[in-house]
Each structure stands twice: as structure tokens, then as C-alpha cells.
Amino acid sequence: MEKINILIVDDHHMFLEGLAALLANIQDVHLTGTLKNGKEALEFLESNTVDVVIMDISMPGMDGIELNKLIKDSYPHIKTMVLSTHSDPKTINKLIQDDVNGYLLKNADKSELLEAVYSLAKGQNYFSEEVKEKYTNSMFARQSKSNEEPPLSRREIEILKLIVAQNTTQEIAEKLFISQHTVNSHRKNLLSKLGLKNTAGLVKYALEEGIA
Amino acid sequence: MEKINILIVDDHHMFLEGLAALLANIQDVHLTGTLKNGKEALEFLESNTVDVVIMDISMPGMDGIELNKLIKDSYPHIKTMVLSTHSDPKTINKLIQDDVNGYLLKNADKSELLEAVYSLAKGQNYFSEEVKEKYTNSMFARQSKSNEEPPLSRREIEILKLIVAQNTTQEIAEKLFISQHTVNSHRKNLLSKLGLKNTAGLVKYALEEGIA
């Protein structure tokens, strides 16, 4: 059996080295490279044979979501696995849409890591139990509760950001050169679209969605 | 020279194993244990000789801050080092007040990790450059800008959480069986303590500080 060529991408150097040490003594695994950002990874892939890319989600410059997409665009045969400390349904969603092959939490142990790597090498996807659970839960919630996944307009997002920045309706109106009434309308629309109750909800939503 | 007895505490199993692998082949280092939460660590310390404890900041149950404090209370001779992905001035502050001996970012490399470990073993503290910078920056900002470093009371935090959860003043009063006036006072105190303007600011603060 051929060795599995693995590339690890993570800006946390210590984690990188740790993971490398973890994979160093495995028979069927060949650690092709350990890189610390997405840009390096893409350059590396141009001239190296890689079967599986293991990457962190949160990286400066280019995050794991973007890197995964770019890899899949250019090298659809390469299997990608994301490592993260959290399991956020939205993130998982995006990644799955971009054909990610695995999602593992960083509290996974060595055996799970290896199981995941072998699965990917065999052409199977691997998602940790916790991730699968979160994912199905969120799917479930989406069906039962609110079917209207509300796409916010540019203006609404703009206003939402200003709300998060502690601006009052009046201040927002001044900054955007529009009437307070208009800002008010957007505010109301935001609340009703998102099914929220008040400003606190708006701010919470914005921060959790990474809008502000 | 005696070997340095090291205990690692981190709930991220993969990181734990990786770090263990990293320290496994070092001459002067003896990895005494790898545990995954603070409770286990405290039990372990009762019956084992440990020179240096390396711990994660964010752990379920008992976080690194609390664990560090408890260790220092009971075993002041043990050197403690915190590992974290971020360098938050507030956190660093608390830790330093509790006599932490080191603070390393998780993107540190193997050589820096070893340097830190050796420093601690020699009785010197070790803080990574980035951490030192953030810390002095925050000291600087504190002098120039706002002198009030605000420790929120338990009640204030409780109320802040309820605000984040979209409760109105009246609803909070009902849930806590107190007068609306009281809730109002807490609200005002929160705003002035934190130098914020309105509910949006409170929610933003709470989420960014991980309070809610």
C-alpha cells in the first residue's frame, strides 16, 4: 500500500509540530509538509503530491474555509480535513457545500485522527460525532422553527453594523444621509426578518454571524 | 542535572498528545502526566512530583486562570505556564496577579517552548514577545485613556447576561425578583463602569468578553 501523503496547514506552530510528531511514526503516513498559512499551502500544492490536507479553521490571512474552497477548485482529487476547536453549524455548512471531506475537533485523540485520515484516504468522508450532532441539530432547527433564512440587504447590514457600534437611530441617519424614518424602517425589518426582539438581539446576531 | 517534571493540562486531546510527542524526546524533560481538566490536575498534584505545569486557558469546568490560582495557593513552588491561542490583556493581567510564571501562544515553535520550560525550571519567568507587547500596550492604554479597570460584580454579570438574552428591564426584574429600579441601577452602573453608550455596547462587550 502506498503511503498517504499528508500536508498540514496551521498557523499555531506548536500545534503544527505536535501534530507532526503525532503522525511522524505512523507506517502508512508520509508527512509531506507542515505549513503555516493558506498561501504557502497553495504554492506547495503546485509542485508536490498530496493526498490529504489537514487544516485549521482560523488562520490569519486566508482561513480554512477559503483555503478548502481554493484547494477543491484546483485539485478536486485532494481530500481536505478541517480541524477546529469549535463546531459551529454555519461554518460546517459552508465547508460541506465546498465539499470538505472531514471535520475534526481538536480534542479528538490520536486514534480518531488516524481513523479520519484513513477514511479520507479510502475515499470516505469523516466527521466527528459531535460535529455530526451539531450539524443535524441545526438542520432540524431550521426545518421546525423558522423556514425563512433571511438574506439581509446591503443597506440592512450597513445599518446593523452601525447599531452594533452603539449608534442611535438619529446618528445612523446622519451618517448615511437619510431620514430617521428610513433607519427606523430598516431596524424594524431587521427585527422581523431575524425574529428578534430588540437591539440586544440584533447585536448578538451580528456578532455571532460575524457581520460586525 | 535533574530532569524537569512536567504536567500538561489541556482538554484538546489532540493538542495534548501532540505536545506530549514534542516533549517526549527531550533529554532534560520528564513528562509526568497529561491530563484533560483542572480537577484531574489538582488530584494528580496531591501524589506526584511536578516542577512545571503547562495548561490551556480555555477548558470546560475549570479554566486555566482558576487552575493556576489553585495550584499557586497549594503549591507555590510549582511553576505554571499558560498556553493560549490569544493574548488578551485582561486575562494576562489576572494571571500575572496570580503569579503565573509563563504565558505562551500556541503558535510558538518547539524551540520557544523549550526555552520557556527551561526558563521556568531555572526560576525565571517566560512570556512570549507578543504577550509582553500586548500587555505593555494595555498598560499604556490604561494610563492614557481610562483608568477604571472594571471588575463586574456577580449581579451585574447576571443582569448583563439577561440583557444579552433580549430581556427588557422589566423582564429581568421579574426573573430576579427585584425591582425595576434596581435593574435600572445595575444597567447604569454597567454602562458607566465599562464606558459604554447603550444596550448595543453592553451586548457587544459581553459577547467579546465571553460573558454570555
Add this chain to the structure above:
DNA sequence: CTATAATTCACTACATTTAGTGATTATGAT
């Protein structure tokens, strides 16, 4: 035990947000 801080309550006044209803004018996509 005794300062200090936390928690509680009260009253007033004003600012801001929320809710309801309705309507006109861009803008973009088919």
C-alpha cells in the same frame, strides 16, 4: 469590627426604541 463594595430601592425627566400602517421611488433580474 469596620471600612468598602455590592445590592437594593425610589423618583423624575428625557431619549430612544419598538410597533403599526402606509406609501413612493430606485434597482435588478427575467
Add this chain to the structure above:
DNA sequence: ATCATAATCACTAAATGTAGTGAATTATAG
């Protein structure tokens, strides 16, 4: 070109939040 959506504006009324001032009671730590 037209249909849908986005963006704009208007008015009213009620609810909620913000600000100022003051004070009593209860914990907490030194």
C-alpha cells in the same frame, strides 16, 4: 418592460432605555 425587492420617507403611540440624584441594607475583606 415589468415584476419583485430594496430603499426611501411619514406619522403616531406606546414601550423601553438612559441619565441624574439620593439613599438604605447587606456582604465581604482587611
